[in-house]
Amino acid sequence: MPSLKYEVGDLLTRASRREFLSAEEGVFLFENAGTAELMYVGNQIKQHHVPGNLVTWIIDRNSNTTNVCIANCKFCNFYRRPGHDEAYITTLEEYRQKIEETFSFGGEQLLLQGGHHPDLGLKYYTSLFRDLKQMFPNLKLHALGPWKLPT
Ligand code: SF4
Structure with missing residues (x-):
């Protein structure tokens, strides 16, 4: 070994x-x-x-980048295959509205999650993050977190 x-x-x-x-x-x-x-x-x-049992929190909002996905998880009722009538990619204007609403409720973070869209690569996401931070410099982005199966 x-x-x-x-x-x-x-x-x-x-x-x-x-x-x-x-x-x-x-x-x-x-x-x-x-x-x-x-x-x-x-x-x-x-x-x-943060010692002891005190757990802190912030207000954030979940927002889906896209519902297009090719992962085919058996339990998932969210995704749509590429080309499906209900497929979408969230636009910058939609993000703007969601972020302004989040701020208006005292929130400060956007949690981005979504499907594995075969046409959206790293460049798409780095541009998206750059655009969002340019529009809202104080916004915290919680996005693209690593995930692993429990062992
Ligand atoms: S959207 Fe997420 S849970 Fe649904 S099929 Fe794709 S990877 Fe799986």
Whole structure:
């Protein structure tokens, strides 16, 4: 069995000491650490910043980038195949309305999620994020989060 470049335990120990990990080390943890271990260390770091059982929150709004998706998850009732009559990509004007509404209710963050549209690549999203931040410099964007199956 080939030896791994890093040790999960060493990286988690360093993370729990709030030492900065490299992107490569982060990817290694993403691929090799158990979900429970990551949650445990995440909570340790949270305890450092906000001790005790206090949990803080912000007001944000979920907004779908597109309902077009080719992933075909069995449970999903949201997605539409490319070319479907109900397929959409959210426009900048629609984002503007949603963000202004969010701000009017004291919100500060937009959580973007959506389908795997085969024609929307990284350039589309980087342009979208740039446009949104130009329109609303104080907006917090919560988008494109990594996701992994529980281990
Ligand atoms: S929209 Fe999300 S949940 Fe639905 S099929 Fe696509 S990836 Fe799966």
